[in-house]
Amino acid sequence: MILEGTTRRLPVYLVLDCSGDMSGARFEAMNNGLKDFEAALKTDPHALESVFVSIITFESEAQQLMPLTEAGQFKAPVLEAQGGTSLGKALDLLGQCIERDVKPKSPDHPGDWRPLIFLMTDGEPTDSWEGPAEKFKRRAAELSANVIAIGCGPNVSTSVLKKITKTVLMMPDWSPEGIKAVFEWISDSVKVANKAAIHLTATGGQYGRTELPPLSIPVRKPGQKMKLEATSRRILIYLVLDIGSYMSGDSIEAVNNGLKLFEDALKTDPHALESAFVSIIVFESEAQQLMPLTEAGQFKAPVLEAQGNSSLGKALNLLGQCLDRDVKPKTVDHPGDWKPVIIFLMTIGEPTDEWQEPAREFQQRFLAPNQTTSQPQWGLRPRKETPSASAVLFAIGCGQNVNRKTLDQLGGTVLDLHDLTVEKVRSLFEWTS
Numbered sequence: 001m002i003l004e005g006t007t008r009r010l011p012v013y014l015v016l017d018c019s020g021d022m023s024g025a026r027f028e029a030m031n032n033g034l035k036d037f038e039a040a041l042k043t044d045p046h047a048l049e050s051v052f053v054s055i056i057t058f059e060s061e062a063q064q065l066m067p068l069t070e071a072g073q074f075k076a077p078v079l080e081a082q083g084g085t086s087l088g089k090a091l092d093l094l095g096q097c098i099e100r101d102v103k104p105k106s107p108d109h110p111g112d113w114r115p116l117i118f119l120m121t122d123g124e125p126t127d128s129w130e131g132p133a134e135k136f137k138r139r140a141a142e143l144s145a146n147v148i149a150i151g152c153g154p155n156v157s158t159s160v161l162k163k164i165t166k167t168v169l170m171m172p173d174w175s176p177e178g179i180k181a182v183f184e185w186i187s188d189s190v191k192v193a194n195k196a197a198i199h200l201t202a203t204g205g206q207y208g209r210t211e212l213p214p215l216s217i218p219v220r221k222p223g224q225k226m227k228l229e230a231t232s233r234r235i236l237i238y239l240v241l242d243i244g245s246y247m248s249g250d251s252i253e254a255v256n257n258g259l260k261l262f263e264d265a266l267k268t269d270p271h272a273l274e275s276a277f278v279s280i281i282v283f284e285s286e287a288q289q290l291m292p293l294t295e296a297g298q299f300k301a302p303v304l305e306a307q308g309n310s311s312l313g314k315a316l317n318l319l320g321q322c323l324d325r326d327v328k329p330k331t332v333d334h335p336g337d338w339k340p341v342i343i344f345l346m347t348i349g350e351p352t353d354e355w356q357e358p359a360r361e362f363q364q365r366f367l368a369p370n371q372t373t374s375q376p377q378w379g380l381r382p383r384k385e386t387p388s389a390s391a392v393l394f395a396i397g398c399g400q401n402v403n404r405k406t407l408d409q410l411g412g413t414v415l416d417l418h419d420l421t422v423e424k425v426r427s428l429f430e431w432t433s
């Protein structure tokens with residue numbers, strides 16, 4: 001497959017420590033991991049279209065063993081372990097390669113997607129690395145590059161890696177099985193990032209090197225379920241659903257089917273399985289947290305029943321209590337959760353309780369007054385946009401009879417879904433996923 005001159009590429013850089021202390025079974029496992037990575041690329045039709053890979057190795061010296069190469073032409077090299085750990089030289093070379101390789105946006109070219117960089121090392125640097133690390137970190141920030149440093153084995157200095165990137169994964173068990181798991185995860189990461197890039201291209205997403213999803217997830221041993229460490233940042237998702245009696249019949253059935261689609265999407269995304277947590281709040285005559293904050297792998301779509309009125313005020317009060325309880329703030333020992341994403345689904349009808357004061361209080365506590373949130377690419381028309389300080393809220397009005405003024409007073413980004421048909425509700429939950 002030949003890429004046209006205006007095609008956006010996803011540049012992927014593997015920066016691998018090949019120092020002498022890597023020799024033996026572990027190094028053989030690294031070579032096998034590269035072969036597995038090659039096979040994963042060549043069996044993914046989307047990767048064959050847009051992923052380009054480069055390999056930089058470092059020991060006493062650093063070299064670009066493979067220039068940026070399209071996925072279909074990638075061939076895993078056979079690495080040899082020798083020498084010291086010249087991390088500084090590797091970072092200098094990596095910066096030069098990115099400067100030369102990555103195409104910026106221009107009148108004739110949309111620009112490449114932001115680079116994905118995986119740095120793997122198992123020991124202390126043996127050269128002067130602080131200056132190169134500071135210089136590279138500044139350049140990576142300018143490009144919005146996604147840099148993941150993987151510390152392998154018990155002798156890695158976390159403080160060194162954190163001076164290169166905020167995303168540092170530690171893998172104390174540096175066994176052949178562990179190395180295999182690292183390369184499986186790298187393959188999954190590339191696929192997820194590439195899928196996001198393709199989706200943005202297909203839907204006319206705006207240019208930006210910050211559009212791809214974060215890849216800050218811990219690695220695992222084969223056969224083990226990935227576990228979040230105590231310092232992992234979670235992405236919290238709250239689905240707040242109006243299930244008043246006017247939702248009975250096809251409408252509530254469509255919502256239930258949409259929740260099943262959402263469950264399937266979560267459980268087939270390796271990154272969602274690591275960091276996404278979901279809660280469901282429903283409201284009719286009363287409001288209840290039907291599902292407490294649950295990690296994606298344990299999420300099971302409930303079966304909802306339509307009944308009662310539409311107690312929006314009670315739902316807002318309950319949502320505020322849940323956010324107060326659930327969201328971990330930034331501390332000395334914890335980086336804090338990512339800002340929550342709230343999907344508020346208001347269906348046919350007016351609130352039946354006192355809701356204006358709860359709405360004002362919720363906005364003041366959880367939303368900022370001057371937010372700008374980009375328009376989702378699924379046919380809804382934003383009516384009002386305001387950015388979040390501690391939460392991102394989408395208020396979605398479903399059906400012809402929703403009072404849009406009510407939704408406007410919730411804050412966040414207000415969207416119209418005029419037809420509450422099975423197809424429209426399905427598209428809503430696909431977008432939510």
